[in-house]
Amino acid sequence: MRRISIAQLRENIEIAFDALRASKLRSGLTILGVVIGVSTVMTMATIVQGVRDQILNTIQVAGPTTFYVIKVFQTTPVNPDNLPKWIRIRPDISAEEADRIAALPQIEYAGIWAQIQLRLEYQGARTQSIAGFGSDERYQEIQGGELIAGRWFTKAELRGGAPVIVIQEAQALRIFGRIDPLGKTIVAGGRPVQVVGIYAPPANIFAPPGQEVGAVFPYQFVLHSYHIDKTNSLFICIKPKAGVSVADAMDAVTIEMRSIRKLRPADHDNFDLMSQSQILDTFTSITDIFFFVMLVLASVALMVGGIGVMAIMMVSVTARTREIGVRKALGATRRDIMLQFLIEAATLTGIGGLLGILVGLTAGRGVTYLMNINASTPIGLTLVAVAVSVAIGLVFGVLPARRAARMDPVEALRYE
Amino acid sequence: MSPQIEEVGLSTTAERAAVVGAAGSTPDKDWVIVTRGLKREYDMGGEIVRALRGVDLAIRRNEYVAIMGPSGSGKSTFMNLVGCLDTPNAGEYWLSGQLVSTFKDDELARVRNKEIGFVFQTFNLLPRASALHNVELPLVYAGIGSAERKERAMEALTKVQLDNRASHRPNELSGGQRQRVAIARALVNRPAILLADEPTGNLDSTTSEEIMKVFETLANTGQTVIMVTHEPDIAQHARRVVVLRDGLIASDTKREAFSAKLVGL
Numbered sequence: 001m002r003r004i005s006i007a008q009l010r011e012n013i014e015i016a017f018d019a020l021r022a023s024k025l026r027s028g029l030t031i032l033g034v035v036i037g038v039s040t041v042m043t044m045a046t047i048v049q050g051v052r053d054q055i056l057n058t059i060q061v062a063g064p065t066t067f068y069v070i071k072v073f074q075t076t077p078v079n080p081d082n083l084p085k086w087i088r089i090r091p092d093i094s095a096e097e098a099d100r101i102a103a104l105p106q107i108e109y110a111g112i113w114a115q116i117q118l119r120l121e122y123q124g125a126r127t128q129s130i131a132g133f134g135s136d137e138r139y140q141e142i143q144g145g146e147l148i149a150g151r152w153f154t155k156a157e158l159r160g161g162a163p164v165i166v167i168q169e170a171q172a173l174r175i176f177g178r179i180d181p182l183g184k185t186i187v188a189g190g191r192p193v194q195v196v197g198i199y200a201p202p203a204n205i206f207a208p209p210g211q212e213v214g215a216v217f218p219y220q221f222v223l224h225s226y227h228i229d230k231t232n233s234l235f236i237c238i239k240p241k242a243g244v245s246v247a248d249a250m251d252a253v254t255i256e257m258r259s260i261r262k263l264r265p266a267d268h269d270n271f272d273l274m275s276q277s278q279i280l281d282t283f284t285s286i287t288d289i290f291f292f293v294m295l296v297l298a299s300v301a302l303m304v305g306g307i308g309v310m311a312i313m314m315v316s317v318t319a320r321t322r323e324i325g326v327r328k329a330l331g332a333t334r335r336d337i338m339l340q341f342l343i344e345a346a347t348l349t350g351i352g353g354l355l356g357i358l359v360g361l362t363a364g365r366g367v368t369y370l371m372n373i374n375a376s377t378p379i380g381l382t383l384v385a386v387a388v389s390v391a392i393g394l395v396f397g398v399l400p401a402r403r404a405a406r407m408d409p410v411e412a413l414r415y416e
Numbered sequence: 417m418s419p420q421i422e423e424v425g426l427s428t429t430a431e432r433a434a435v436v437g438a439a440g441s442t443p444d445k446d447w448v449i450v451t452r453g454l455k456r457e458y459d460m461g462g463e464i465v466r467a468l469r470g471v472d473l474a475i476r477r478n479e480y481v482a483i484m485g486p487s488g489s490g491k492s493t494f495m496n497l498v499g500c501l502d503t504p505n506a507g508e509y510w511l512s513g514q515l516v517s518t519f520k521d522d523e524l525a526r527v528r529n530k531e532i533g534f535v536f537q538t539f540n541l542l543p544r545a546s547a548l549h550n551v552e553l554p555l556v557y558a559g560i561g562s563a564e565r566k567e568r569a570m571e572a573l574t575k576v577q578l579d580n581r582a583s584h585r586p587n588e589l590s591g592g593q594r595q596r597v598a599i600a601r602a603l604v605n606r607p608a609i610l611l612a613d614e615p616t617g618n619l620d621s622t623t624s625e626e627i628m629k630v631f632e633t634l635a636n637t638g639q640t641v642i643m644v645t646h647e648p649d650i651a652q653h654a655r656r657v658v659v660l661r662d663g664l665i666a667s668d669t670k671r672e673a674f675s676a677k678l679v680g681l
Contacts, residue, residue, distance in 0.1 A: 011556060018544050326540045329501060330601070331529020331557035333522040409501045413540070 012340050016347035019316065030312040031352030033305025034392065038353050038385050041298040042360020042378075043367065048287050050368040050375030055283055064276050065246050066142060069093060069101070069236040069253060073272035080231045090270045092230040095219065097260055101238060106252045108241040111136050112219055115233040116226050118189030120167065120215060125175040130168075130214030132188070134222025135237075139166075140199060142237055143213070150182045150197030153218050161220025166197035171214040188215060191225050235274070246275060302388065305352065306396035313345050313400035324404050325412025338405040345397025346390045353389025357382055432472040432665065443510050448608050448640050449475040449498065454507035454517075456493050467493040469663035470507065475642065477608075480635035482654035483644045490663040492613075495644045499532055499611050500524045512608045529557050533602025537614035539594045541586040547573065547597045548582040554605040572600035576630060592623035599630055603639070610634065612643040616650055628653045 020027045072078065072087050095112045102110035114134040120127045137152040148169060157164050165188055172181045181195045228234055240249035250273050257271055324337060361377060368375035436452050437443060443450040456468040467490045475481055485491040496502040497509060500516055509517040516527055541550045551569040573579045576596035586594050595615060602610055616624035632653060635641050643654060651657050652671065659666045
């Protein structure tokens with residue numbers, strides 16, 4: 001069998017483009033299925049990629065060395081009202097443990113943080129349910145972002161659990177509008193608190209281990225004023241000293257935690273450590289499932305698109321019976337005709353794929369823009385999308401191409 | 417011209433069989449086409465139609481032959497067989513020393529590409545391609561590179577005086593010009609035979625004359641031309657006229673004799 005030469009390929013692609021130009025509307029409708037399938041995948045991929053980039057970005061901001069001690073590390077939050085026994089017997093994380101860890105020579109910072117959900121209200125204006133952190137004055141050092149007005153908490157406020165709050169700029173704008181929030185008393189989760197500072201988060205929406213943070217309180221205030229889910233939402237945030245590796249710091253913390261809790265060598269740890277890379281792994285495993293579902297859906301769309309291409313190619317072959325007869329008379333072999341129609345189908349779906357990529361990337365960009373995250377182009381997937389589209393043309397083009405190739409030249413030439 | 421009239425005597429089956437030679441033997445190099453007992457039958461819904469019932473014909477290199485016959489005589493079937501578009505049910509067909517009646521599909525495609533130049537009644541140019549590209553087509557299937565293809569196609573267009581219309585599409589050309597493009601396409605791969613099927617069937621009489629002059633010139637420069645037609649005044653341009661009737665050769669005459677006969681009618 002002869003190989004396909006580049007010249008032959010180019011020749012056939014030219015023929016294909018010519019045929020497509022001859023029937024633009026029909027070609028356009030034909031590739032619609034492929035366009036939709038590919039653009040869906042590309043949109044979703046752009047969004048997922050954007051979110052993933054954002055998480056990596058967050059880790060960069062927080063410093064990739066930050067890690068956490070938590071009661072139990074699970075890929076999905078556990079129901080605090082129905083804990084399995086092995087979790088129920090674990091002690092809650094405590095502020096004393098955080099203090100002990102902070103005193104370790106390897107550790108730069110260790111603080112107990114609690115996350116709660118609440119709404120902020122001021123004179124009838126209120127926010128949606130947002131995440132709030134009970135933390136300390138070094139919150140911003142760990143999470144990034146900047147204080148744009150007011151101040152963080154004083155030592156006294158932290159110790160006494162004073163009802164003060166630093167709120168996020170966007171939330172401040174929502175409930176205060178043009179009023180200066182500093183010094184005002186708002187209702188946060190049903191309790192009056194005084195606004196002492198406004199801060200802007202880093203340019204991303206993901207703050208581990210939760211979502212967008214709208215408010216920060218002194219930890220002691222949160223502990224005493226709100227209900228804390230001590231299984232899922234209470235943890236010690238730890239940052240090792242410069243020059244200390246995360247692994248070394250994690251070892252030191254594990255030893256310290258075991259000694260605080262008086263565990264014997266045979267006992268298992270009754271706490272979990274959670275590093276940034278584990279969080280990323282968790283996220284990746286979720287997005288992988290997401291990708292899989294998306295691929296299944298896209299495959300269905302592409303399948304439908306492929307069948308459309310097959311139907312239209314059948315019509316095209318019939319309509320061009322005369323041309324096929326002429327080509328055969330001039331010396332085209334079955335293989336030549338087969339190749340011509342296969343390449344035509346592949347060109348058709350290939351163009352569909354490219355359009356789908358353009359539409360998908362644009363839509364993905366639009367969505368990520370609205371979500372206020374930066375999305376980079378998923379280049380690998382773009383190449384796969386092109387390859388898959390072309391492959392669909394080749395697969396679904398086989399039947400029509402074979403029909404064309406097997407035409408009897410005498411009858412084809414006589415066809416009106 | 418009386419000596420040539422002597423050669424007319426191929427009108428009996430026995431005489432023709434003697435010329436084409438014994439079955440299985442390779443014909444003399446001088447014969448570009450030899451058919452021996454060529455038969456073609458069609459199954460038309462259970463009824464067997466015997467379109468060709470055993471045709472013995474030999475055509476020399478450089479001959480200019482017209483094949484005539486009323487509709488239903490089998491001339492179209494014969495042309496399809498000679499053009500390697502179809503294969504016989506029985507008999508032999510030798511083309512340029514090859515027994516092409518035994519060839520398979522793709523071998524036939526190669527033979528059509530190399531040995532046969534088709535000229536059709538309806539021109540059969542690709543409507544969306546330029547004249548030049550239409551002429552290039554046989555070279556595409558011969559696997560010839562783009563540069564050489566363009567050069568040779570241009571040469572062929574020059575032969576039919578259409579080099580100045582190379583970039584025009586068929587719908588921008590007159591009927592006569594279209595048929596000349598088709599002739600250029602038929603010639604471009606230097607085929608052993610030029611096979612024309614009613615080449616003037618869609619043309620007015622003036623243009624027909626013009627096209628017949630092109631064939632005349634080609635025949636004079638040594639091109640073997642076989643032309644299928646039902647018009648006697650077109651057939652008389654050829655130097656030999658074969659008449660088919662009911663799937664058999666009814667007569668095989670040199671032009672002078674044929675003209676004489678026409679006069680006699």
